[in-house]
Amino acid sequence: MLPPARMESSASSGDPVRFGVFALDLRSGELRKQGLRIRLQEQPLLILQALLERPGEVVTREELRARIWPADTFVDFDHGLYSAMKRLRDALGDSADNPRFIETFSRRGYRFIAPVEGVPLASPAQVPFEVPSTGGASEETQASSSTTKVALAGLGAAAVIVALLVAFNVDGVQNWIRGRPSSKPFRSLAVLPLANLSSDPAQEYFADEMTEELITQFSKLGNLKVISRTSVMQYKGTRKPLPQIARELGVDAIVEGAVQLSGKRVRITAQLVDGRKDRHLWAEDYDRDLSDVLLLQSEVARDIAAKIDIQLTPQQQKRLEQAHPVIPEAYQSYLVGRFYWNKRTADGLQKAGSYFQKAIQTDPNYALAYSGLADYYAFLSLLGGPELMPPRDAMAKAKAAAARSLQLDDSLAEAHASMGHVLHNYDWDWAGAEREFKRAIELNPNYSIVHHWYAHLLMQQGRTQEAIEESRRARELDPLSLFINNGLARMYYLSRRYDDSIAQCQKGLEIDTAYVPARIQLALALEQKGMVPEAILELEHARDQTAGYAITTGNADTPSTSSDAARVDLPAVHALLGHAYAKAGRTSDAQKELAILRTASRKRYVAPSWVAVVYIALGDKDKAFAWLQRSYQDRSEHMLYLKVEPLVDPLRDDPRFDSLVQRVLVTGSLTH
Numbered sequence: 001m002l003p004p005a006r007m008e009s010s011a012s013s014g015d016p017v018r019f020g021v022f023a024l025d026l027r028s029g030e031l032r033k034q035g036l037r038i039r040l041q042e043q044p045l046l047i048l049q050a051l052l053e054r055p056g057e058v059v060t061r062e063e064l065r066a067r068i069w070p071a072d073t074f075v076d077f078d079h080g081l082y083s084a085m086k087r088l089r090d091a092l093g094d095s096a097d098n099p100r101f102i103e104t105f106s107r108r109g110y111r112f113i114a115p116v117e118g119v120p121l122a123s124p125a126q127v128p129f130e131v132p133s134t135g136g137a138s139e140e141t142q143a144s145s146s147t148t149k150v151a152l153a154g155l156g157a158a159a160v161i162v163a164l165l166v167a168f169n170v171d172g173v174q175n176w177i178r179g180r181p182s183s184k185p186f187r188s189l190a191v192l193p194l195a196n197l198s199s200d201p202a203q204e205y206f207a208d209e210m211t212e213e214l215i216t217q218f219s220k221l222g223n224l225k226v227i228s229r230t231s232v233m234q235y236k237g238t239r240k241p242l243p244q245i246a247r248e249l250g251v252d253a254i255v256e257g258a259v260q261l262s263g264k265r266v267r268i269t270a271q272l273v274d275g276r277k278d279r280h281l282w283a284e285d286y287d288r289d290l291s292d293v294l295l296l297q298s299e300v301a302r303d304i305a306a307k308i309d310i311q312l313t314p315q316q317q318k319r320l321e322q323a324h325p326v327i328p329e330a331y332q333s334y335l336v337g338r339f340y341w342n343k344r345t346a347d348g349l350q351k352a353g354s355y356f357q358k359a360i361q362t363d364p365n366y367a368l369a370y371s372g373l374a375d376y377y378a379f380l381s382l383l384g385g386p387e388l389m390p391p392r393d394a395m396a397k398a399k400a401a402a403a404r405s406l407q408l409d410d411s412l413a414e415a416h417a418s419m420g421h422v423l424h425n426y427d428w429d430w431a432g433a434e435r436e437f438k439r440a441i442e443l444n445p446n447y448s449i450v451h452h453w454y455a456h457l458l459m460q461q462g463r464t465q466e467a468i469e470e471s472r473r474a475r476e477l478d479p480l481s482l483f484i485n486n487g488l489a490r491m492y493y494l495s496r497r498y499d500d501s502i503a504q505c506q507k508g509l510e511i512d513t514a515y516v517p518a519r520i521q522l523a524l525a526l527e528q529k530g531m532v533p534e535a536i537l538e539l540e541h542a543r544d545q546t547a548g549y550a551i552t553t554g555n556a557d558t559p560s561t562s563s564d565a566a567r568v569d570l571p572a573v574h575a576l577l578g579h580a581y582a583k584a585g586r587t588s589d590a591q592k593e594l595a596i597l598r599t600a601s602r603k604r605y606v607a608p609s610w611v612a613v614v615y616i617a618l619g620d621k622d623k624a625f626a627w628l629q630r631s632y633q634d635r636s637e638h639m640l641y642l643k644v645e646p647l648v649d650p651l652r653d654d655p656r657f658d659s660l661v662q663r664v665l666v667t668g669s670l671t672h
Contacts, residue, residue: 017052018117019101022092024052031091043068043080044088051102051112060109078195078258082269082283085110096280104280106242106256106273186308188225188251190275191215193236194268197260208233209335210259210268212342213293217301218255219413219446220319221310226446227251228478229342246275249479253281253308264290264328270300272307282307293331294323319411319443330363337372344379344483352376367412370405374398374418378425390605391635395426413444417453424457425637428664433457448478452487460640464495482508482515489521493528494644501525516542520572523580528646532584539577546573571597575610579647582617590614607631609638616650625656632663639664 016023016032023032029045031038040048046068050059061081069080085102088094094101103111191214196207211229218226227249235245242254257270265287272282284303288296298320305312312320337355340348353376359369377398399422405415420436423429437454440447451474459467471488478484485508492501502525508518523538578593594614600606612627632639642648642661651657 015118019052019112019114024048026052038091040091041084041087043084044091047081047084047088047110051110052116055112055114055116058105058109058111061107062109064109078197078269082258082271083285086283086285096283106254106271106278106280107239108241186252186274186310187223188227189218189253189255189304189308190227190232190245190249190251191218192232192245192254192256194256195258197258197267198262203261205336205339206261206332207259208236209339210266210297212338213297213335214255214300215446216444217297217320218304219444221301221305221312221316224305224308224310224446225251225477228446228448228481228484230448230481230483231478234480241278242273242275243278250476251275255304261290266290266293266296268296268300270304272304290328290331291325292323294326298323327363327366330359330366330369333359333362334366334369334372337369337376341372341375341379349376349379353380365408367405367409367415370401370408371412371414371418374401374405374415374422377401378418378421391426391637395422395635398422399426411443413440413447413450416440416443417447417450420450421453424453425640426635428635428640430457430461446477448474448481448484451477452484455487455491459491459494459644462643467491468495480511482512482518485511486515486517486521489518489525493521493525493646494641496528496646498525498529502529514545516545516573519545520576523576524647527580527583532580536577536580536584539573539580543573543577546570571600571606571610574600575613578614579617582614582619587618590618607636607638608634609636613647616648619650621651621654624651625654625660628660632660 016025021033022038024030025032026049029049031040031045031048047064050064050067064081068084089096089102092101096102096104099113101112101114103113105111191211194207194211194214196204198206211232215226215229215232218224231249238245242256246252246254252275254273254275255270256273257268259269260267266289267285267287269285270283271280273279274281282304284300286296286299302312302320333355337352337359339352340355341352342348353373356369356373356376359366360373363369375398377394380394398418402415402419402422405412406419409415416436417440420433420440423436424433427433434454434457437450437457440450441454444450451470455467455470455474458464458470468488468491471484471491474484475481475488485504489501489504489508492498492504502522505518505522505525508515509522512518519538519542523535523542526532526538527535574593574596578590578597581587581593582590594611597606597611597614608627608630612624612631615621615624615627628639639660642657642664648657
């Protein structure tokens, strides 16, 4: 292989650089194949030249960008590089899957792997005809003959080795030769955040939500584990090597790419990489009208499923083929709504609701928009918002939206999940909720939030081990989600496994020390272990972290550097702190927390059960039951935990407690 120094001398002398049947004249920029000129555009030609100057070395993407693309085209670099590399490979007859010339190092760069010579390439007419020698051989000829014999012997030995490898199919050699997939199939996959190739930063939401839409398409393939949105979004803009990302997410393969929205056209560039070996497997461009975006997403999922040898069932094939045209304006409004809903803040929730409504106004038959609206209303009383609805009103609207979504499209996992959430937390229809959750999981086994919701339903019914298994499944699908990790910590807490709950909370805080719910859950577990002073410290820390919130106005915007700090029902901090103060004998401090809760309830919805929690610790059972009765009338979801919640243990020997539990059960049975 020609070293860089030899390359430079070859270029300066005017001799072409030769590799295989190709020759590149570095002065004229002409690429020839067996003497015939190959047409190649400027950027692919410059990439080839850069690679040939350093054969055997990785030329990084940053080096190519600095050399070939001017600074003012930075936003199009990813797509430009991919397109130029595709044209170069087409000209060379090369393949990214089984490269002969250019090897891809995902997210790093490229390496020229073929032997390179700085010898001029003669045209076919000038190739000298070799005449066999009839006389004695010169020393040079003998040396050449000797070298040839050694080479032939080496080739013979190599042929024997290859034959043995093929016979025993070592490391899938037979499969490779026959073009079949490796004997180690891919069973898990992560879609990294798509890059936004638009010059408009406001289109960032489109790239993020298109990432989630692709995740949803892959998730329909039931025998493939697909990592959820929350976890992959942690890698937005990261420079981590792909094998490291694959290890952290626990996946075999990674899909990465870029998206560009221009007018009513959308283009996606997708690449498939073996995360275990950092090996590029496949890449393709897709370009469609925005109205056909669902078809585009299905095509990407179907192509990659074929590439990693996923055998689709007839049902899975049908789901991928069910793509239908959408009204672009309605689709974009829905994507913006989901973008804000995923923020899990009161301000984000307010914007999400308005965009879901806008999508429905544009297309009254848009099933996904109704599912989004159902989720908006379901979380309204929890996160707050302009309407400040109590559960009874908000959940009624959520149920109506979910029902409309199912009426329009019964195959949507999102719609079944939304309905299950309403049946569970408002109707208290456990059989109906379980049916909807199971149907959602059947349609999308990788929908982590459904596993999370289902775990809570199972726990409330006393099916402890099933609940923990579902919660673990949710974490497996979304390993970096603070929300999902904290859900598992709560499952441990409700099953009285306090040490496990503490350990899980600490894992969540390792992801983000500013995540308030994990600190609250940690305090609950510490208190149940008798570590009340430590619990108070954690709760006071949580209170200080949320000091920027205006709790009396229901404003959940936060000055914290962590957007996830907003994902907490703020009254919980004061209620649990009041409970811990009372347990520690600090009665006056507990009363102050009660006053804060009452003041807050005048401005926003505060579940009465939070007030009851403080009275339980103060030993005032009459007031505790009175506030629990109000929470029952409101249909607060807190009532569903009465059977398993440790905080209400002091009430269990009171006949009023059994009566309250029975009323919850009867209400659920009468609802449906």
